[in-house]
Amino acid sequence: MHVKALEYAVRGPIVVRAVEMEKEIKANLAAGKPSGYDFDDIIYCNVGNPQQLGQTPITFSRQVQSILGNPQLLSVVKDTYKPDVLERASAMLKHTKETNGAYTQSPGFDFVRESVAEYIQKRDGGKYPCDIKNLFLSDGASKGIQACFTLLVRGAQDGVMIPIPQYPLYTATLTQYNATAVPYYLEESKGWGLDIATLGDVIAKANKDNAATPGFSVRAMVVINPGNPTGAVLSYDNIKEIIQFAHRNKLVLFADEVYQENIYDKENAPFHSFRKVMYDIGGDVAKETILCSFHSISKGMTGECGLRGGYMELLNWPADLQAQLYKLVSVGLCPNVFGQWGVDLMVKPPAPGQASYEEWNQQYQGHYESLKRKAGMVVEALNKMKGVTCNAVQGAMYVFPSITLPPKAVAAAEAVGKKADAFYCTKCLERAGIVIVPGSGFGQKEGTWHFRCTFLPAEGDIAKVTERLAKFHDGFMKEYE
C-alpha cells in the first residue's frame, strides 16, 4: 500500500521534536539546572486532546466504568457512589455478563446501539427513527471512516471531495488507498463557509484533470461539521444545498460530526445533523443519498480520546453492501469494550431528577462555558497580532488564523527546505515552547499561510499561551521584515 507518501501533520516532526525538548527540559529542571530554553514547559496545542490539558473526565461515567472494570466492586461502593451509578452499572452488567472482558458482536453491543438510536432520535427532534441495524460502533470515529473508505475506494479512479482546510486523516487515508483527493475550498472571508456555486466546478475540474485516468469519477464528499480546523458551523441552508448537490451527483456523503457538542453560538450557529436535514428534504433525496455520519467520545465535554469510542450511522446503504462492511469489521472482532461503554455513557448521561444529575450538569456546563470563554480569549489575542487574522470560532476546539509572512521569512524557509508556515511553527516551538501545527498540514489556498492551535489549555494558562505566542510572533516578524 502507498504508505511512504502519507502524512499526518498533527503528529508530525514538530511534535516529535517537542517531545524530545520536553524530556530535556524535565531532566534539566530535575537536576536543579535552568531549562535550557526561554520557557520551562512545552504546551501542546497541536491535538484536540482535552484531558491532556487538564479537562477532567465526567465523574459519573468514570464511576460507572470503575464498576464495569471490576464488577465485584458493586457491593463495595454502595455507600461511596450515588444510587444511579450503581443502577446504571448493574443495568449495563446485565447485558454484558460479569465476565465482561469477552469480545462483543462486531458492530458493538445491541444495548449501546439502542442508546445511540435514542440519542439520535431525540437530538433531531424526535421525527426520524433510527434503526440500530444501521449503527456500527468503532474504535473512535477514525476507524469507522477507514472501514467505509476501504469499501468505497478502489484506486486512482475514485475521486473523493475533501474540504480545504481539512483534518488530515482524510488526505492520509486517500493516499494510503491511492485514491484521488478532490479538494473543495472553504471561504475564509465568509467565516469558512461553503459557496455551493463553486462545487459544480470542482467536479468538472476534477474530471478534466483526471481525464487520463480510465474510469475516473468523483464518488464521495467529506464534510466536517463543526469544522476542523476551521471552527465553522454550517448553516441549515448550506447543509441542505450540500445534500442536494451530493444527491444530484450520486456522491456518497461522509458527515464527520464529532464536534457536534462543541457549539459556542447556539442562537446564530446551531448544530444541524446531516441526517435530519436529509430527512427534512424528503422524497428521493432522503431515500437515495448514501450518508455516513460519524460521532466520537473523544471530543465534546467527554474528551475521552484515549478510550477510543465512537459510532457511525449508515443511511441508504444497500443491504449487500452493509453485509460487506459487517464482514470487514468482523475481521478485527469488535471495537474495544470500554470505548463502547463510553459511547453508552456519552449518549445517555444522567437525566434530570437522577441523583447524579446536578453534579453531571455542573461538570458538563462548566467544561462548556470554559471552552467558550477560552475560544473567545484566543481569537481576541490572535486578532491583535500584526498580520494575523482569525475568524470567530463557532464550534470544535481550534483556531485557524491566517498569518501574513514577510518574503524574507518565506525565503528563509525555502533555504532549509521547509514550507513557510512549517518554518514559523518550528520557530514557535523552539522560541516559545508552544506546539502548533502548520496550515500546510491541513491544506490552504495557494499563497496563504495558517496554523492550527487548540484552545484547550486550562483557563489559567491561556494568557500564558497567548502571551508567549504574541512575543514569539513579534520577534519573528521583526527578524524577517
Place this chain on the structure above:
Amino acid sequence: MLARNSRRLAWLTMNNVNEAVKKVEYAVRGPLVVKAYEMSKQMEEGKKFPFTELVFSNIGDPQNRGQKPLTYNRQVLSLLMNPQLVSNSAISNIYPSDVIDRAQLMLRYTTNGNGQYTQSAGMPFIRENVADFIRARDGYDCDPNDIYLTDGASIGIKAILELLIRGPNDGILVPVPTYPLYTAVIPEFGGTSVLYQLDEENGWSLDVGALRKNVQEFKKNGGEVRGLVVINPNNPTGTVLTKENIEEIIKFCHEEEIVILADEVYQENCYFPEQFPFHSFKKVLRSMGEKYQNTQLASFHSTSKGIMAECGMRGGYMEVLGFDQDIVQTLYKLRSIFLCPNVVGQLCVDLMVKSPPMGSQSYSMYRKEYHDVYESLKRRSIRLVKTLNKLEGVSCQPVNGAMYCFPQITLPPKAIAKAQELGMQPDALYALRALEQAGLVVVPGSGFGQKPGTWHFRTTFLPQEDEIEGMCTSLKKFHDGFMAEFA
C-alpha cells in the same frame, strides 16, 4: 476530454465497491455464526429447538464461556478507571495494598489521568515493562523502542502486512490451516497469500522444504515472497514448534530475505511445557550466530489469550526487529493516523507483562487463580481430544497449546454429495447440521484451509468444565447420527 455528463454517475453498489473487500472472508464470525446468533435470539423469544442450549465453540473467547478474569487485574483496572477511588476508605479496606500501590504507580505515569490520547506507539512506561518481560522470558536484551502497543495483535499484524504488500506480485507465506485473519487481510491489501501445507500426519509440523518449494513456484511466476506468517503455538492445530524447527525457519527466511511475522499470542497456553515448551522466535534468533542478527522479525502478543483472556479490551503489542530507521518512521507515521491504541488495552498489556511479584500481598491469590485456569484448560483439552479420537472416522492430532481442536473428519460420500447438492462445502454442511441438531457452534475447516479432499472443523475447548461433558455427549450423539444418516 470528456464532458461531465458523459460519465455514468453511479451510487456505491456491489458493482463498484472495492473488489478486494469481496474477497475477504472471516469464517470465525461467518454466516454460520450469524445464524447461531439469530437462533439464540429466537430461543430467548421461546422458539423450541432439538437442544436446550447453544454451545458457542467457534471463537477463542474464554470469558464468553464463563472464564473469570484475574482478580488482581480487575481490581487495579477499577482504580485506573476512577482514580478518585484510590483514596477511598471503603476500597482500602477491601483491596490489598499492593493493588492500590500498583494503580498509583500506573497513574503517576499517566499525568492528568488516562483519558487522553497517548503517544502513537503507546505509553513509554508500558513499553519498558514489555521490554523487561521479554528480557526475562528470553534472556536477551530488548529495546523498548522496538515495541509498539496495538489494539489487539490483529492491528499490529495488519500494520506490518500493509508495509510489505505493494500489489498482487507480493506474496506472503501463510500456513494451511491458518487463523483466517491472514487470508482476509492479505487480499484486502491487494497481495497474494502463498499457501504452505502443514503436515497433519506429523502433528501438523512445519516443513521448511515445503516453504522452499512454494517460494520457488511463486518466484517463477514473477512474484516476490516478502513475508512468512508462522503461528506458534498454532491456531487452529494446537501445535508447538520445536527449537530446531524455529531455527530452520529463521535460516530459511534469512537466506530468502523474508520478513517473519511470528504470531505468538498463545505463548501462555502451552500445556506440556516439559516436552513442548514455548520458544519465542526472538530468543531463538538471538541464540543463533551473528550473521542471522539482521533477520527482519515482527513478533506479536495479545491480552486476549493466555490466562488473562481480556479479549474485549483489545490489548496487544509487537516487537519489530531488523528494520531500517526509515521503515520504522513509516510505521510510526502509519500508526499515528489513528492517534493511539486504546488506553485500557494498553493498561491491560502492562498488567499482563507485570504480574504481582512473589512476596506481594496479591501474589498467592493471583498464582492460584492462574494455576487453576491453566490446569483446567489443560484438562479440557485432553478431554476433548480424547472424545474426538473416539468418534467414528474422526482423528485429532495432539493438542499441545492454544485453545482449539482441529480434528479431521472422514465424511461419507453421501454427505459430500448432499453438500454439493446444496452448494456447500461438505464440512460446512457438517457444521451446519451440528448447529441445527445439537446447538454446537463450530467452524468448518474450509474456513481455515485444509489439504484438498480432507475435511475438518475447529472447536474450542473453552466451555467451562461442567459444560464440556455435556458438549462431548452432544457431539458424540450428533456425529453418530450424522454418520448413520449418510451411511
